[in-house]
Amino acid sequence: MENGTGAELNPQSRSGGFPAGQVFLSGVAGLTLAAFINSSALLTDAERLPDSRSRSLSVAIWTPIEAAASTLRLTWPRTVGDSLLGRSGDEGHITLRREHIEAVSEPQSEEWLVLSVEEEQGPELHLDQGATDTSESIWDPGNPFTIWVLGDSMVQFFGETFVMMAEKSPSVSATAEPKLASGLSRPDYFDWPARISEVMTTYDPDAVILMFGGNDAQNIRADDGRWLDRFSEQWEEEYRRRIALVMDLAASEPERIVLWVGQPPMRGVGFDLRMNQLNDLYRAEADERQGVHYLDLRSLFTDESGNYARYLLDSSGQLVDVRLTDGVHLSHWGGEWLSEFLLKEIKKSPEVEELWNE
DSSP states (O other): OBOTTSOBOOGGGGSOOOOHHHHHHHHHHHHHHHHHHTHHHHHHHHHTSOSSHHHHHHHHHHHHHHHHHHHTTOOHHHHHHHHHTTOSHHHHHHHHHHHHHHHSSSOSOGGGOOOOHHHHOOSOOOOOOOOOOTTSOSOBTTBOEEEEEEESHHHHTTHHHHHHHHTTSTTEEEEEEEOTTOOSSOTTTOOHHHHHHHHHHHHOOSEEEEEOOTTTSSOEEOTTSOEEOTTSHHHHHHHHHHHHHHHHHHTOSTTOEEEEEOOOOOSSHHHHHHHHHHHHHHHHHHHTOTTEEEEOOGGGSBOTTSOBOSEEEOTTSOEEEOBOTTSSSBOHHHHHHHHHHHHHHHTTSHHHHGGGGO
């Protein structure tokens, strides 16, 4: 077609279409946003997969994505949609309770109350470090008190927070080393005994915090090649042997503080039961060793009825979300809560407490 001057018009100039590159980028952006919005459901689906390499990989991929989405509050469209469709009823009720309590000075229903950490704590654990003269500390900025935090993906969600809080003392140096989808059941994926032995030998930390179990409720392969069904008698014997090995490596120095952190309560009933079974094994092995102290987190992350709670009251009476929407991992606030608890345990050694009083 020609215009009035005889020049031919470009047919594409009137097509009204979009460049292919723009369409492609828009599609990628849309898919990325959809992944963030649905990350909680996708992580939950990954957690429900049978124990396998595929499950480990899926959990490793979706855990940090869900954490980022939750922090940026990108999951609310999915939450609202599920609520309107009648899905995820428990999460919807929890959110409503939080808003209701924040809107009034006092809760209108006693069943909405959740006890604070101080009210839930049981008898204190006393670390016996022997009589020490605290007038002169053996640690200073040039020779700091060193803490290592080692474990699975649970450590990822409080480790860096713990490091930041611990290093408020200039005489403390802390390191967090999480390994996603790892544990004691799959040394073929990641050999924790070897790594812990390396850390103890190379860095000789003054305190060690260990947390495992989230990926360990699965069949394991014995040294002779046999596969052992999870929680069978032979499985329990082999798994306890692995726990004992890790504890003995960590407690190889008598003066070292070793804290073994149990798994917190989980939202899923079946998963929570399995974590309780593992916690019983951790506690039993720790009880056989004077240098290892087992820390039970159930009273720290449950409501007044002893049930899983996503929201809890902090020391100032504010309701905060302490768990992620996956019902497994800790939120930022939950990580702070646990970090304070761990530091409190470490400070029970008088000469160590002085480090934060400088």
